[in-house]
Amino acid sequence: MSHLESSLYLEYLFLSLFSRKEAKKPLSVFHILTGKRTASILYVAESYQLKHFFNCFRHLEKEDYLQKIDSLLKKNQLEEASDNHVYLTPKGEQSVTTFFETHYYPSHFNGLLEGRSLKSFWRLLTFVTQVLSEMSHENVQYLPIEKEWKQQLWLKKWLQMHKKNLSKELLSQRFASEWMDLLALLEPSGATVISLKLTGYKTYGKTTKQISNLLELELDEVQVILTDALFQCIKQIKETNQFPLFFELYQESIHDISLFNQSTLATKKLMDEGKALEEVANSRGLKLSTVSEHLIELAIMDEAYPIKDLIAERTYQQIMGLFELNPTIGYYEIEEQGYQVPFYIYRLLQIERRRVNG
Template identity: 30%
Template sequence: MNLSLLLLAIIQKLDGERTIYAGLHLLRGKRSGQTLQDVEYYNLKTFFGILPKLTVEDYDEAAKLLSDAGLIETRADSSVILTESGRLAAKTLPVYQFNGWDYRGRETIFFARLSLAIQTVSNVKAGESSFMPIQKDYDIQLFVKKLLHKQPISDPTYASYIAGELSLCMERSGMDDQQKIIFTHRLSGFGLTGWTWDQLADHLKLKPFVIQLLFIESLHRLLVVIERSPDMPFLTTIAENIKVKTYLTDSSSKTKQLFDRGMSIEEIAAMRQLKVSTIEDHFVELSINDPQFPLTQFVAEETVQEVVAKVNDMASRRLRLLKAEFETLSYFQLRLILGARTGEGN
């Protein structure tokens, strides 16, 4: 697993519809209207926000590797497509088990809670009640303190119970041997400090960046298992509120509240002191995420069906092409139709 291969998978799904930097915005989890639309239109929820600190330099290097290998090429309109070699290479890619859309970086909170809980139980089991906590964040410390307050952490069998639950979860998750090594070696316990990325990279003979990707995927694998497993009460509590409850941005949620009160786009923009185009972005986000979005308040159902048919006929969701076919529709109306009727769940 490496960044170039992730990018190859993303470009394969975008299929010549976007420029090279659409992948950068996706991996960083950019909350712009365009990126949020791409997530839905092209079934890219897997990769959303899994690398929030990804630098342009690292991304450019990954793209250059693909280009130099003859796997991608840039067209005259700046869109990027796979070459024939690229399509063949894409067929060999693994099925990535990231779940960026649901966790959005919160998997790190899950691991922080888990690592501190395990460190605490390990030290208490060894008779050491005073130790330097591996996690400094106050909210993490408070969460673990409340979690363990009424638990028999001084009972040696409690530590064994946690170990058993975690071992079962790892097995069910389908983590490979490398991921198991990375995950377990990142944990701390009595007299043991979790390994750094560089230590793991040296041990496994992999680049630190690859180690981090494998680690993120392993956490996502675990969280999916925990969500489906009623027989893991300890881990279920650790994973509490890690999965996002609403896919709307806070700003879009506020816009929805005003719209539900009967306000128009212009009135909402005026009240919130935002540009009309920003409010329109919120509505597009609503059209993607709200199955009950009242699309026909903005465009006739007959026209919606015509646009959807044209999208299927052209096998493209490019706004410029659709606008040429439906000149009387605004870009905003087209975006709403794409969001409400042509995404992954439609």
């Protein structure tokens, strides 16, 4: 694999996020990838159908990203439209198809809902794996991969809790069994990368660079494979009853993590109590626009959030009727037709229509 070829992975992955049918703003895509958590970016992520990529590249540098976009424009794989938006060209579409015939494409990303828990879950999972592996061989002379005292203390308590019902041998066996069952459910490349990363008795987890050399893959591709596999792990752990020990680790990893910040949660609590938006804003000393952004965030993050309950029935039916006639109708077009509704209502109904129509 040439150096030039190996440097292209993220370029083609980012290219795949654009569309021939819909112009997208590259800078908005960047904010989605790096997890800029504002109501407008969350809505764009929903609109672009890129919620799953949200916050999956939080360390991506803007300059590096824009250089890749510029390269794609020069290669005629992206084409500029108006207002700093771009389309995917037929050449770009074919390039994406061809490239990912021989490279990994992530299909399990869930960055919006699980992105913030991924790092802490993986950190805890690898630590417990190491300790139980060493414990099963009665080896106490090893250097733990986890240096933080808080994590070490939690693990000691977790082990003590389980020792009430299980011997250390049986606990290690059950944990190893969950690993084997889980790895068997993953895509082979993901199972391979995860296995190579694990540290245990007489086994040292390999670095991403070492795995890159071993598998002859670019560093970024290895990292994407690992990230995608971990999202797949979380999905399996949450949706089945096969992995009770792993589920305990997942619950611990999200213990201090909320989908929403405290301000949004405070707004939700008051709205759930039946307060009107203006009442919430006044009682909290916030601008109406700030509270309305909280509602948009809640609607995007929680697909079961009752949007219809927030809007007067007549307004709901009128604006949804306009969307039926013209799915892309803009806010100002609605105003020109004599309908006076706040912008946040328009935005919420856009989200509702997408829910209803899929």
